[in-house]
Amino acid sequence: MKTLVVGASLKEERYSNKAINMLREYGHEVVAHGLKEGKVLDVDIFKDWKNYEDVDTVTLYLNPTRQEEFYDDIIKLHPRRVIFNPGTENSVFVSLLSKNDIQSEEACTLVLLRTEQY
Numbered sequence: 001m002k003t004l005v006v007g008a009s010l011k012e013e014r015y016s017n018k019a020i021n022m023l024r025e026y027g028h029e030v031v032a033h034g035l036k037e038g039k040v041l042d043v044d045i046f047k048d049w050k051n052y053e054d055v056d057t058v059t060l061y062l063n064p065t066r067q068e069e070f071y072d073d074i075i076k077l078h079p080r081r082v083i084f085n086p087g088t089e090n091s092v093f094v095s096l097l098s099k100n101d102i103q104s105e106e107a108c109t110l111v112l113l114r115t116e117q118y
Contacts, residue, residue, distance in 0.1 A: 001028060002054050004077070006070060007061030007088075008032035008045045015085065016061035019109045026113050031055070049073050059083040059109045064090040075100050083109055 003023055009016045016032075020040045023030045031052050032045040039045065049070075055077045060067060067090055074082065075096065081103040084090060094104045112118040 001056040002052075003028050003030050003057045003059060004052055004055045004079070005030060005032040005034075005043075005059055005061065006074070007066070008034035008040070008043075009061070010034070010036055010038040010040065010045065014061070015110065019059060019061070019085075022110055022113050026118070028118075052077055055079045057081050057083060059085060060088045061085055062088060064088065064093070067093055071096055075102065078102065081105055083107055083112070085109055 005016055005020055007016050008020060011017055017040055020030055020032060020043050024041050030043045032043050033049060034045040037045055037047045056079060058074055058079045060082065071093060079102060082097055084104060084106045085108055089106055097104045
């Protein structure tokens with residue numbers, strides 16, 4: 001299962017960075033999109049939106065306003081689910097996802113991984 005981290009950061013103290021580390025620790029394939037290009041472990045962070053394929057889960061680390069520009073891109077991926085991490089909750093996007101048969105979940109990726117619910 002491939003996970004796309006949207007809002008990925010090179011800063012180790014950021015939760016998106018911690019999520020990449022933990023997803024890899026748990027053996028998940030990860031692709032990442034962020035404001036700055038770089039690398040976290042073996043995961044490249046891309047600044048430009050790529051043609052990501054076979055994405056099962058999108059985990060968001062962007063506030064609702066910043067998410068708007070990615071609505072169409074994420075919907076086109078047609079992932080199984082989108083995780084809204086704390087601070088990213090967005091009822092408008094949840095509604096759009098639902099209309100496109102994409103599950104959404106308000107949860108913390110780190111907690112889901114640690115509690116074996118991911």
